[in-house]
Amino acid sequence: MSSLPNSHEALLRNRDLLAGTVGLLGVTDPSVLPLVGDHGLAMSEHAGVYSALSGVPGWQSCFGYDDPGLQHAILDTIVVFLPKARAELDFRLALALWLARAGARLILVGEKKEGIAGAVKQLRARLPDAGKVDSARHCQVWSAEVEAPSHQFELADWITWTSIEHAGVSIEVAGMPGVFSLGELDEGTALLLDTLAREPVRASRVLDFACGAGVIGSWLQGWQRQADLATSTVDGLDVQSQAVICARATYRRNGCTGDIQASDGLSGVQGKWPAIVTNPPFHTGVRTDTSMTERFLREVASHLEPGGELRLVANSFLPYGELIQRHVGTAERLEQTRRFTVYRAFRR
The missing domain is CATH 3.40.50.150 (Vaccinia Virus protein VP39)
Incomplete structure (x- = not known):
C-alpha cells in the first residue's frame, strides 16, 4: 500500500464511507481497485491508465468523459480525485453529479500541493454542505450528500x-x-x-x-x-x-x-x-x-x-x-x- 499515490491512500483510510455502487473518477493507480471493493466503476482520461484499469476483474473501466459506460444516476458513492488542471475539476464534478443517485455520497480527495484548498471552494459552490472528514498523507478528504442527481451532462456544453x-x-x-x-x-x-x-x-x-x-x-x-x-x-x-x-x-x-x-x-x-x-x-x-x-x-x-x-x-x-x-x-x-x-x- 505504501507505493500508492497519497490521494489513494487517503481514500483507503476512509473506505468505510464507500457504500453501494462505487465510482472512482480520475483514479491513477489500478492497484487501489481491489482494495476498495470487488466491483465498481473506474474512469480515467489517460489511455495508459484506462488500459490497466480494464484488466481489473469485477470493475467497469471507462475512458474519459464520453465513455458509453457512463450512465445517468447509476452510483451510490462517487469519489472525485483532484485533476492536475484545476479547470477540469468543475467538469469532473458535473459528471459526478450526473452519475449520482438521489442521496448518493460524493467524496473529493486531493493533495494540498495540488490545490485542494481552492478545489473545496469549487465543491462547495455545488454542494454547500460539504465537510472535511480526514486530513492525512498530505491530503484532504471531503464529503457531501447529493440530494438530487443532475439531469444533464452534455459534452458539447464543455x-x-x-x-x-x-x-x-x-x-x-x-x-x-x-x-x-x-x-x-x-x-x-x-x-x-x-x-x-x-x-x-x-x-x-x-x-x-x-x-x-x-x-x-x-x-x-x-x-x-x-x-x-x-x-x-x-x-x-x-x-x-x-x-x-x-x-x-x-x-x-x-x-x-x-x-x-x-x-x-x-x-x-x-x-x-x-x-x-x-x-x-x-x-x-x-x-x-x-x-x-x-x-x-x-x-x-x-x-x-x-x-x-x-x-x-x-x-x-x-x-x-x-x-x-x-x-x-x-x-x-x-x-x-x-x-x-x-x-x-x-x-x-
Whole structure:
C-alpha cells in the first residue's frame, strides 16, 4: 500500500464511507481497485491508465468523459480525485453529479500541493454542505450528500472554440477543460509551424504525436491548401481523452483528413509514416517529466519509413538532441530561441 499515490491512500483510510455502487473518477493507480471493493466503476482520461484499469476483474473501466459506460444516476458513492488542471475539476464534478443517485455520497480527495484548498471552494459552490472528514498523507478528504442527481451532462456544453491565426493561416480549434494550451497557440508549437512553412515536410501522410487539440495537423493542411500544394493526411495520437475528442472536432470544423486515436506512446501503434511531427509533453502535473518523450524517441524510428523525417519542438534545456542522434539520425536544429528548439532528423 505504501507505493500508492497519497490521494489513494487517503481514500483507503476512509473506505468505510464507500457504500453501494462505487465510482472512482480520475483514479491513477489500478492497484487501489481491489482494495476498495470487488466491483465498481473506474474512469480515467489517460489511455495508459484506462488500459490497466480494464484488466481489473469485477470493475467497469471507462475512458474519459464520453465513455458509453457512463450512465445517468447509476452510483451510490462517487469519489472525485483532484485533476492536475484545476479547470477540469468543475467538469469532473458535473459528471459526478450526473452519475449520482438521489442521496448518493460524493467524496473529493486531493493533495494540498495540488490545490485542494481552492478545489473545496469549487465543491462547495455545488454542494454547500460539504465537510472535511480526514486530513492525512498530505491530503484532504471531503464529503457531501447529493440530494438530487443532475439531469444533464452534455459534452458539447464543455467544448469551446478559439480562432487561431499564424503565418496567414486561420483555423478554428476546439478546447475542453484539461487540454494543453487551451484557447491559445503556445510558443513552441508556433515555432514548429514556422519551420513547417519555411522548410515543408515532403510527405503524403504525417503522424502528429501528442496531437493535443489537433492544431498542427489542421494548420498544416490549411497552409498546404493556401499554398496550392498537395494536402497531407495528418493522423494524430494523444494519451488524453479530451485531446482526442477536441482533435476530432477541430478536424471536422476545418475540413481536415486524418485518423485521430488515443494511445499511451507508440508501443500499441501499428504502421510507419514518411514523417512524424510532435510538440511532446514534458510535465506531469507540476513536475518536469520527460519519460514519455524519451520513450517516444527510443521507439519512433520503428514507425518512420526509411529516410523518413522526424520534426520535434522542445524546451531548449531538455537533452533531446543526443537522444534523436542516437535513435533516429543526425539531429539538425532548424530553429532555436532562448526557450525552444526545433529539431529535424531523417531516419538513418
